[in-house]
Amino acid sequence: MKKTVIIFSILLGACSPQPEGDLVAEAFGNKLYSAEIAKVVGDDLTFEDSVFITKEYINVWLSKQVLLNKADEVLTAAEKDKSKALEQYRLDLLTYEVLNKLANQQLDTSVDEEELQEYYDNNSDEFELSQNILKIIFYKIPKSTKDANMLWSSFKAGDESVTGMLKDLAKENGNYYDDDQSWVYFDDILKEIPINTYNQEHYLNNNKYIQLDDGDMVYFIKILDFKIRSTTSPFSMERSNIRDILVMKRQQKLVRSIETKLLDEAYSKKQIRTF
Numbered sequence: 693m694k695k696t697v698i699i700f701s702i703l704l705g706a707c708s709p710q711p712e713g714d715l716v717a718e719a720f721g722n723k724l725y726s727a728e729i730a731k732v733v734g735d736d737l738t739f740e741d742s743v744f745i746t747k748e749y750i751n752v753w754l755s756k757q758v759l760l761n762k763a764d765e766v767l768t769a770a771e772k773d774k775s776k777a778l779e780q781y782r783l784d785l786l787t788y789e790v791l792n793k794l795a796n797q798q799l800d801t802s803v804d805e806e807e808l809q810e811y812y813d814n815n816s817d818e819f820e821l822s823q824n825i826l827k828i829i830f831y832k833i834p835k836s837t838k839d840a841n842m843l844w845s846s847f848k849a850g851d852e853s854v855t856g857m858l859k860d861l862a863k864e865n866g867n868y869y870d871d872d873q874s875w876v877y878f879d880d881i882l883k884e885i886p887i888n889t890y891n892q893e894h895y896l897n898n899n900k901y902i903q904l905d906d907g908d909m910v911y912f913i914k915i916l917d918f919k920i921r922s923t924t925s926p927f928s929m930e931r932s933n934i935r936d937i938l939v940m941k942r943q944q945k946l947v948r949s950i951e952t953k954l955l956d957e958a959y960s961k962k963q964i965r966t967f
Contacts, residue, residue, distance in 0.1 A: 717750050719757035724750065795946040803935045811934050812927050819925040819933075824878040824892045826918040830885060831858040832866030835910045847912045848901045858912060866909055872916055875929050885911055893920050 713726035729749050733742050763772065812819065837843065846854040855870070862868035867884070878892050886906050889895040902913040919926065958964045 717754055719754055720761045722757055724753050791947045791951060792943070794950050795943050798946055798950075799939070799943055801939050803938050807938060808931055808934050809927065811938060812930060816924050819930045821919060821921045821923055821925045824896060824918065824921050825875045825925075825929070826878055826881070826896060827872060827875055827916040828881060828913065829868075829870045829872055829916065830911055830913040831862040831868045831870075832906070832909050832911050833858060833861040834865050835905070835908055837861055840910065844903055844912060847914070875919075875926055878918075885913065896920070 712728070713730065715723055716726050716729060717724040729746055732749060733745055737745070831847075833840070833843075843854050843858060847858065859868055859870065869884070878896070881887070885904065887895070887902075887904065896915065896918040900915050902911070902915070904911040904913060955964075
């Protein structure tokens with residue numbers, strides 16, 4: 693009961709005579725106060741999430757105190773001295789930061805289409821689909837639409853003259869998607885269209901034109917193309933990823949070049965030497 697009251701005190705920002713807030717936990721002489729926990733509990737969280745984070749923070753803090761106390765008992769003075777490791781970590785961070793800053797100042801981030809396509813062609817094994825994808829168009833219109841059956845017949849027959857009418861109906865009363873060039877994930881389509889299937893691959897292989905009822909509305913759907921998971925992802929979906937890869941490789945090459953150049957300059961100016 694006491695623990696619950698403390699958690700409520702933290703979440704509700706109860707006043708405390710001490711600036712650090714109420715004492716929440718204590719371990720081996722170390723104390724945890726509510727003000728410290730309040731810093732990590734965001735205002736935009738739900739009450740349940742806030743309670744969970746508060747409990748977790750207290751449990752992690754207590755666990756760490758127990759382990760640190762055991763470290764004092766078990767580890768030698770040399771084993772507890774991490775000053776050299778911390779200094780090495782600081783130096784590694786500084787060299788990483790300076791090399792990346794210098795590289796980014798010189799980095800050319802433009803990548804032409806030929807480079808992108810060449811990388812894709814030579815490294816297609818890197819681009820395996822983890823999900824099923826498809827090209828699709830659909831129109832969601834009222835069932836009560838005049839001549840709905842005729843519109844469906846024309847749509848299914850590939851008559852593009854009804855496209856404008858379907859689009860207008862969907863704009864006014866429902867929803868539509870008519871980007872016939874872009875690949876989309878089937879899982880994302882299932883969030884928009886109430887397709888019931890336990891086997892996406894079977895569904896894609898056996899359906900092209902689909903009429904699907906949804907209450908007072910009806911979907912006219914056409915699957916234009918599809919690719920199954922574990923096959924090669926199309927270039928258009930990987931274009932942005934490939935650009936990032938190529939720019940990263942350029943940056944890595946620049947980092948190595950800059951490091952070598954700085955070393956050579958220091959040698960030539962006799963700022964460094966070996967014995």
